[in-house]
Structure formats: structure tokens, C-alpha cells
Amino acid sequence: MDLTFTEEEDAFRARLRRWLGEVMPALPAKPAADDWPGRRAYDAAWQRMLYDAGYAGLHWPEDAGGRGATPTQHLIFLEETERAGAPYVGANFVGLLHAGPTVAAEGSAEQRARWLPPILRGDEIWCQGFSEPDAGSDLAALRTTAVRDGDHYVVSGTKLWTSHAEVADWCELLVRTDPDAPRHRGISWLAMPMDAPGVTVRPLRTLAGSAEFAEMFLDEVRVPISHRVGAENDGWRVTMVTLSFERGTAFVGEVVACRRMLGALARTARDNGRWDDAVLRRRLGRLHAEFAALWRLTQWNVSEAAAARPPGGGGGGVPGTGGSVFKLRYSHARQELYDAAAEVLGAGALDADHEWVAGRLSSLSYTIAAGTSQIQRNIVAERILGLPKGR
Amino acid sequence: MDLTFTEEEDAFRARLRRWLGEVMPALPAKPAADDWPGRRAYDAAWQRMLYDAGYAGLHWPEDAGGRGATPTQHLIFLEETERAGAPYVGANFVGLLHAGPTVAAEGSAEQRARWLPPILRGDEIWCQGFSEPDAGSDLAALRTTAVRDGDHYVVSGTKLWTSHAEVADWCELLVRTDPDAPRHRGISWLAMPMDAPGVTVRPLRTLAGSAEFAEMFLDEVRVPISHRVGAENDGWRVTMVTLSFERGTAFVGEVVACRRMLGALARTARDNGRWDDAVLRRRLGRLHAEFAALWRLTQWNVSEAAAARPPGGGGGGVPGTGGSVFKLRYSHARQELYDAAAEVLGAGALDADHEWVAGRLSSLSYTIAAGTSQIQRNIVAERILGLPKGR
């Protein structure tokens, strides 16, 4: 158990910090939340800066255009960029964290060459077309159909919770190519150009009032068969290989941010007098311990991934079930943090313009998105604890 | 919605209170917890006093030897006896609260004449032989067999969680009379004399260190067929008719006692300085609201039962599902109360001789006995909310 960093890791951090110190002041102002083209441009520009500085695809394997960094370096990268207030992946989310790694792992040489470099350079934006109105927790229930017609698939259906759909170039799409096969066996993974005829995108407003997500209607959209990654009807496996891949590190920046926010809550409470409320104070103290432990759990999971790393390099490692333990606790701790923030604000927590209030509303999605807490508990109980399936 | 009492109810309360004032000072000292014969004698004597004063079987129908009191009078009776520190049913528990009402509802005239009067007079003590090592939450899985041999059943099996077995005269027993029938269909209800050859009782020690319960081993015990109540193989229905009968009022005395204890916690905390701990203080304040509401819920359930009361009198009413809502919340609130008591005591909560510590240990059984909280939630979800069964 070693929590100190190697000289190499320290040097990596120092170099990164120096670079961030240089580029951050020159960064343009963040675009407004509803300025989608502006957000795309902003996120793409940042990705390009990372690319030019050698930080793009940091943890991707080198043969996919990545830098082959260790999981620990990746952790340092996420920690430092968050500390510096640098942009997170933003519009590049799906490309960098899921579609890209899927293509890298399962795509042909041509597919890798076509799709990976533009992702790393920030040139092309991807979105994700997985969930459907009747396929949420039960993703394998998806019904969007793809029927072969010559060298194309003709795709029809409805997708939900697609983020950045309005500005995306590509969509990683799960479709049903064999309606007669068992649920998990008739699914294929396609890369769909978002400008194809028949694609309609409609913003989906969340309870926070924002339109971060969209519904996507597909009406006989023609997708070349060559855009399929992996074998026909093998899309479920193709997707799952990478789906939980990032779970161990996807929230690193957020945990750093939550710990900083906890300090801000305490200072605000001290300034507005609520610090005298022992119940609130002790609640914040407990959250201090919780988030410290969540940070240690992150380090634990990253170290585990590093130990399981393939010799050929890359961010790799088998995605551990530790991610489910982390997500279960983190998603609730984040909600507790924002509830504590509301307590600090008192009636001020009714002010929709306060960033903590917006954050409180968003926090409600954490126990739902990317696997509800109920699903996560099933995963932990069945896959880690070995309790019997079903019922 | 009327929370005041009628003149008749007030008069009932005044008469009862006067009587309690007369008899309580003359009551002998309580026997030690492990003095089973002493406890039986004490509880029987109290029941005899109730009988002589006209309070025995207060809420039983008159044709079963009861007084045909209203549910509200029964509530008043339980409230007043608890307030006066009078004994609760004790060793008469099963006879008065389950076996007796079952015989009253389902027994033949002969059976009623044989078994009910001695229960009401405190002359005969009953115990309950329902649970088995492999039939707990799933009571219908019971395996104790009863095979006909002439005018007797020959009964063999093991029963668990039998209280007062060591001093009981009779046992209400559930046995399997048809091993080939569907689970719920092959069960019969028998009254077994505890002195029959083949009955062996072994104390079962609980985590509280006490031996309130026993295991009972039945080795070819001969029970006359005339001791069966209800039809053969109809025992499940016979039992269920009365099993949830008392749930609405079984805890009345305890809720009164919990509210009194809450006051004692607050005074103890004030005296030992823990009252200055705002977290503890507010916890007690919240429990104040919880137990006040539990008391109102009891009144609500009793009033509901009164409204559904059969015209022929008796404590009656259909046992409501409100009992499950009550038990779910009460069992947890009781645990929270004793956890708060431990907080008041600080390191003193490690003293096994303190009555609150013993109570804390006992409170652990509340979310398990008579239907675990998990089973109760199923009942509430399926029977009240109409959610689909199974899985």
C-alpha cells in the first residue's frame, strides 16, 4: 500500500500543471448552457489543445493513437485538470469515453483509422443511441430495428437520453438485427452519421429545466453495413466490453470537485451563521469522511486496474466490479452533499439561480443514470457476493 | 374525526382506573425472569383478578364468554392497565390473543366449552407451535406431520420460537395432514396437551441472554382427532382468520410505554448533560413526533375496526391492513428509540444490567418476529397498493 507517487508520476504531474498554468488563462469564456454550437466549438478547441500538447487519449493504447499512460497518470491528469478548473470532456464525452474505446477494441483497421484520429483531435463529435422509451434499465429490450437492404441497414426506432445529439457528427447506435434471436443475441453496433436523412432530434427537457439530452427519431435511416463494428448480432458483447470500462475513473474530477465544494459549504455556513447548528456541522463532518473515503476508493480501483494492465500498455485493466461499489455510494453521497448545501442556504435553497440549487436538481439523476442504484445493488449482490440470480 | 370520548367510554375508564387503584398496591412482587412456574402463577393470578372483576376477554364476543366491549373500550383498557403498571397478558398471551379467538371463531360448541373458560379464568396456559427450523417467514413450508391412527393423529416434528412452553398446558399446533396437497391446503390445526408423551421442550436462548422461547420436539405424539379445530386440511385458513386479528392493538401498551420512556430519556439526558448535544436532542424531538403519530395511527386503526364491527358485538372488525403499516413503522421506531437511549447513556450503554440495554437487544427482534419488515413491505405493496405479486 503506497500512496506516494513515483518520480515519474511526480514529473508527469509537474509538467501537466505547468502546461495548465500556461494555457488556462488564455482559455476563452465558457459558452452559455443552451448555446450548443458554442459548446461544441469550445469543447472541440480544448480537445485540440490537449491533442497538440500530447494529452489526448492519454490512457488509450498507443496503437489506437493514445499515449499509453498508466491508470495512475490518468488519475493524475483528471485530478489536475479538475483542480485547474479546466474543461472536462464535454461534447467529446461519448467519443472519448465509449464509442472511441469500442472502436479501438473491436473495430477493423479501416474503422480505427477513419474514426479514432478525429475523436482525439476534437474534430468529430459522437453521441450515444442506446436507451429507448421501453429499454432503460433493461437495455437489452431495445427495439430499434435494422433491416438489411443491399450494402446498407435501414434503421427505424426511437432513442432517448442522447446528449449532444444536436451537434454530433456520429452516433454509436445499438439496433436489433435479428428480431427472432434471444434478446441479447440479435443486437448490432452501428456508427450512424447524424446528417443521414431520416434522423430527427428533439430536445428532452430535464427537471432541472435544461435540455442536456434529446430524443432521437430514426425513420428508415440508411447506414452502410461497413459502419458496423464487430460481427452482426454481436453488438451486445461489443458494447459491454467497454461500457463499464470508465466507471472506475469517470467520476474522478467530480469527487475532487465535491471535496472542494464541501469546504465551500463549511465556509459559507460559518459566514451565514448556520455553522452554529450542530446537526448541520456534524453532517458536513461526516461527508468529509465519506468523500475522503470515496477518493481512497478511487485510488484503490485505479491501482487495481493498473495491476491488471496488459503488458502492451494502454489505460487498460479489466473493468472491476469496484466501480459498482463506488457508484452506489458516490451517487448517494453526492445527493447528501447537495441536501447539506440546501441546509446551509436555508430558504436560499429555493433560489433556482443558485448553482448549488441547480446542482441539487442534477444530483437526482445520479441514482438513476448509467444503471439505477437498484440495478447496481443487483450487480454487487450477484457478481461480487455471488448471491443467486433472479426473482 | 372525534378524539373525545363518549360519556360511556369515560365512565368505563373511570371505573377501570378506580379498580386498578384498588388492586395494584396489593399485587405481589414480580417473579424473576427465569422463574417460569412463578411467572405462570403470577400471570394466572392476574388473569383471575381480571376475570373476577369482569375484565377478562373484554373484547371477545359474548357468546364466547367475553364482555363484548367495543374496540375503543379495549383501547382504553390497554392504555389504562399500561399506565397503571399492571401486568400484560404474559403467559396468557397465546390463549387470550390467538388460540382462544381461533377456538371462539372456528371451534365446535364442545371445543368452546372445553377450552375457552379456563383461558379466561387463567386456569390453563397455551403456547404456540407454528414456526419450524425451515418454516419461518414461509410458514406454509411447515413439515411437522400428523398421521391418522384410529381416532388419533400421530404427530412428529420440530417447532421453534414457542414461548412459555415449559409451563403451558396446551399447544395450538399447525401440522401437515396431507403431504401431497399444495402447501397451504394440507395443514390442520390441533390442540395438543403439553403433557402428552413424546413432547420434549428445550429452552432457546436469545441474543439478549434470556430463554423466553423454546424449541419443541415432537416424537410420535398422540393427539385425539377431536382436538382438531376446523376441517382437516383447512388449518391454514382457520389460523389466518385470527392471526392478524390482534395486530392493530397488540402493541397499544408498548406505544404508551415508549412515549413514557421518551420522557425518561429526555430527563436523563438533561441530568447527565447530554441534553446539550443538539443532535441527540433533535433526535428525541423527532421521536416525540413519531410516537405521537403512532398513537394516532393506533386510534385510527381501532376506530376503523369499530366501524366494521359486527352487530352481534365483540371486539371484532376485519383485521385491517393498517396493522402492517403500523408494525412497519413501529418496529423501526422502537429500535430508534433504544438507539437514542444508548446515545443518552454513552458508555453506560455497554452495561448489560441497565434495563434500556436489555430493551435495546430485545428491540432487534421487532423487525423479524411476526413477519419481518421485508414480508410486511410485501404485504403493504401487494395487498394495499395492488402491486403485482411475485419475483
Add this chain to the structure above:
Amino acid sequence: MDFQLTEDQRALRRAARELLAKRFGPDRLRAAVGDPAPDRALWRELGAAGFFALRLPEEAGGVGLGLPEAVLVLEETGRALLPGPVVACQLLAGVVDGVASGEKIVGLCEGGREPVLWEHPAACDELILVETGTECRDGVGGGARGRTAGVCRSAAERVSCAPFASVDPLTPLARVTGLPRAEALALDASRLRREAALLTAAQQLGSAARTVELAVAHARRREQFGAPVGSFQAVKHLCAQMLVRAEMARCAVYAASVTEGDLDVTGAKLLADEAAVRNARDCVQVHGGMGFTWEADVHLHLKRAWLRAECWGTAGEAEELLAAGLIT
């Protein structure tokens, strides 16, 4: 003792529910989310139906009923998410002219808070301020000098306020910064405050019970893994606990409406606030992704529940009062 609704009370509740269903159905609710100003025509209809004059004596043109009946009606407004200062109008009917009939809409604020928030400022003809600790004076809020209880009124246009972006789309808010030339009202401030707390609790109860219904309906309808999600214990047990919270709150609120005891009301508000907030959150969870959308009603319940929990006594204040009540 008969702690059940009487036949008349059941009929009243049914009538209120039907009126609201007819005049404030799903489409009207959705329209109100965009424009939450109380509907004046509906308000007059509610007035004509006796919604506001419920507790006024019959000789004063009222219905001659009591607090328990007011609680039942307010519960329905909470259930229906009806926007508008219903609690204020219920309490000030017969005190401020025109409120009983629904002609006039008034607001009610609690002084001595920071900030003092005013619901539906643009819709109110008058604002009534209750101070249970501070004398009416120019300006509101903190300060310990000359603290006495009092109730005062002011024409809406004379109240100074600052804008405040309400988290609840159905309840616009303003921050009161000054209440000049206020006219005192001869009302018992403590009683007014207690009744406001109780009626607010009744609305929370209605909301808490409604989100149980919404969760159960969704759980029965929505299928995943080849079965209604409500057949899975995880969802089933969430729903069961929601019902327990709502029913505990119901008993506490109804009993407090009968006893009118200070601690009873305090406890009822505490339990009803918690039931409304936690049930709404669990309802979001049961709804999954759908619960996170603007289109589902559940967020409206949650936001309103948050808002009401901040009015007329917070959880912390209630717990302290109830604790103190244990040793007196």
C-alpha cells in the same frame, strides 16, 4: 372516540377532488407550469363553492365548518398541485373583504426570517405579514428590538421587494425588502401561524399521498425485464415505505386539526414535510429516467414540497420544539 372521517367529511373531500379534477386537470396543470398566476375565474369558482369561507360561521355567509374540514380541502389542493396562495386565502377569508368569495387574492408572509419570501407576489391584492416575535414596523426581518407578536396588512403595490428565481415553477416568489405603512390586524398571530403551519402540512400530505399513487401507477404500467417493475421487491418496498410515510403524516395532520395543539401541529408539519419531500424523491427514483424529465409531474411535487418545508417552521425548529416538549 371515532378517529375516522365522517360521512360529511368524506363527501366534502370527494367534492373538492371532483371540482379540482374538473377545473384543474392535467392540461391546466401543464399550462400553469408555463404561467403559474392563479386563475381568477377558478378562484371565484372556488370561492363560490365555499373553499375559502369553509370556516366562517353560516351567519357570516360561511359554511360553518372547522379546521378538520379545511385540512381535507387543503390536502386536495396539495394533491392537485393547485398554484396560488390557498393557505393565505383560507385563513384570511372573513378578515380581508373579498377573500371569501374568491374576488380578492391575498398573500401571507412570516416575518423574522431571512429572506422573507412572498408567494405569487404579482397575483396578490394584499400582503399580510405575521410576526410571532417582532412588532410590525417598517421593514421586515431580523432584529431583536421590541419583539412582540402581531399581524399587519399592506396593499400589494406598497410592498417593496426584490426578484427571486423560485425553484418551483408553480410558485413565483419575491423577496420582501420593506412593508411600509402597514395596518395592524386584530388577529392572534400565534394562532394564525399555527393554522398556517397545519394547512401547509395538509398540502404536503396531499402531495405525499399523490406521489405514492404516481409511483404505484408507474410501477404497474412500466415493464422491464419482461415484468412490471412493480413486481420487483426493490421497487415494491420503496412504494411500501412511501405509503407508511404518507399514512403516518395523515394521522398526525388529522389529529392536529382536531386538537389544535401547538406540539401536535409542529409534529404534523415535521412528518408531512418529510413525507412530501422523501416520497417525491422516491417517486423520481421509481420513475427512473422518466422521473428526471420536465414532462413528468413528479418534479413539481418535489419542488413544491421543498418550498413548503421552508415555510411556517423548518425541521430543525420543529425538532427543537418537540424536544423541549418532552421535559415540560
Add this chain to the structure above:
Amino acid sequence: MDFQLTEDQRALRRAARELLAKRFGPDRLRAAVGDPAPDRALWRELGAAGFFALRLPEEAGGVGLGLPEAVLVLEETGRALLPGPVVACQLLAGVVDGVASGEKIVGLCEGGREPVLWEHPAACDELILVETGTECRDGVGGGARGRTAGVCRSAAERVSCAPFASVDPLTPLARVTGLPRAEALALDASRLRREAALLTAAQQLGSAARTVELAVAHARRREQFGAPVGSFQAVKHLCAQMLVRAEMARCAVYAASVTEGDLDVTGAKLLADEAAVRNARDCVQVHGGMGFTWEADVHLHLKRAWLRAECWGTAGEAEELLAAGLIT
């Protein structure tokens, strides 16, 4: 950074677990419930295996390891429910002669508490008192005069105490009423206290992880309604949350053993206490009626967890320290 156990650490943990399984199996545990005095022969064996001398330098006859290794070994003692003052002997090996070898058994108490409780008073040859606020003097407990930190020792027979009926059958307790003619020890009291808290947290972690195993084993074995109870979501999800608690505590305890930071130890103790107590309670619930019997081990875990949660910093104290740590 490599926050995983090293091969050596894994081997150490395995060895400790095997030694305890061999020498303190189920029968011995049951015997200890009747007679909880530490087994002197076992104690010497533990001493010979280097259990107590783990952190002593090799030149002093120790194993030359650090706090992380001590934590791993203490975790195993918590898992196995080993009775005896293991934390005290671990911390005082090399300070009090004979402790490292397991010849001598010593106790460790925290002063300034009310009451000051002494574990295994009959088994201890000496009692060491740590005062992080009060000077060593005749008598222990409260009083603000002359408060400084200090550690002092006393032969067991010279300590006055009153009987105290321990809730934990494996841990006899006495209430210390006076510690006469105490001899000061040149030890850093704050450090000793911090390490005692951390090692106690390690035991809690072992217990918390063990009750997950017990619950899972029962849930896989026990059938009701025609299926293992562990196939029902209600039970499954209880077990999952138990694991989450144990794993959170594990990360906190292991990290604190590396950093030795005050707040890290405080947070680790807080999370480990909660994990041990709540997991034991959930384990009772998963066991149903069986969990309520004296024969099942789970109550031993619960009672010991309650006891340890009262030692070396309670939840309330920890939360206040951690809160203060947010604004400094």
C-alpha cells in the same frame, strides 16, 4: 502510487487468518463466550508468531513492519472475534517488558471519560492509562485542573475498580475508580491514542467484512418460498449495502494506516464503527429468527462493535473534528 496490498502484506494476512482459524476456531469461540479470559497459551503463540512485535525493529527482536501490517493483523482479530486486549498489546509491545512475547497481557484505557472502562481487567498484568488532556494523578475521569497529556502505568492489582456488567460476553469490563501511584511512561499520548483508534477501526473493519460473509452464506443456504432467501431483492440489496459499507471503511482504514494523519484516522474510525454496527444489525435481519439466537455468532459481532464504537472517539466527536477540519 500503488494502493493495493503488496504480496508480503497478502501473505501476512493469510498467515494471520490461518493461525487464528487453527487456534481459535468455532469451538474455541463458543468456549470463550462462556469464559472470555484470553488464552495464555494462545497469547504466547501469537507472541511467538510476531503478532505483537510486528512493528518493533528487527534489532529489538521485532518483525520490523509498520502500521499498515498491524492494521491487517488487527483486522483478522476482529474478523475472528478473538477476545483479549489485542490493541493494547500491539501498542505496548517493546514498551512494557514481556508483552511482545505474549508473556504479559496489558490493558489500555482512555482517561477523561465517564466511566473509564477497562477491558479484561482480570486478565491484565498491568493497566496503561492514556490521558490526552489530563495529567496523571490519583483517580481518573473528569476535572479540568492541570490538564496535560500523558501516559502512565500501574500494576493491575493496584487499580481500584467497580464491577460493570459488559454487554459483550467476550469482553469483561470493569469501571476504573482509581489508579494509585502510577508511573509515567515516556510515550506520545496523542500518537498512542491515534494508533489505538486506528487499530480499533481495523478490528471493526474485520468484523464488518465478516458479517457480510455470514449474511451472504446464510442467504445462499437458507431457503424460504422455494428459493434461497438471497435470491430475493430485499435480502440481496441489504447484502450489497453491507459490502459497500465494509469496502468504504476498508479504503479509509488502509489509507489512514499509510498517512497516519489525524483526520484520516478519525474518519476511518467513524466509517469503520458505522460499518461494523450497521452490518451486524443487517446481518441479524438477514438471519431472521436465527439471528436473534445466542447460538448464531452475529450478536457477538454486534455487541463487540457497540463496545469498540465507544472507545477512542465516538461518532459525535469524530464528526465535530472532521467538520472543524473543513475550515482550517
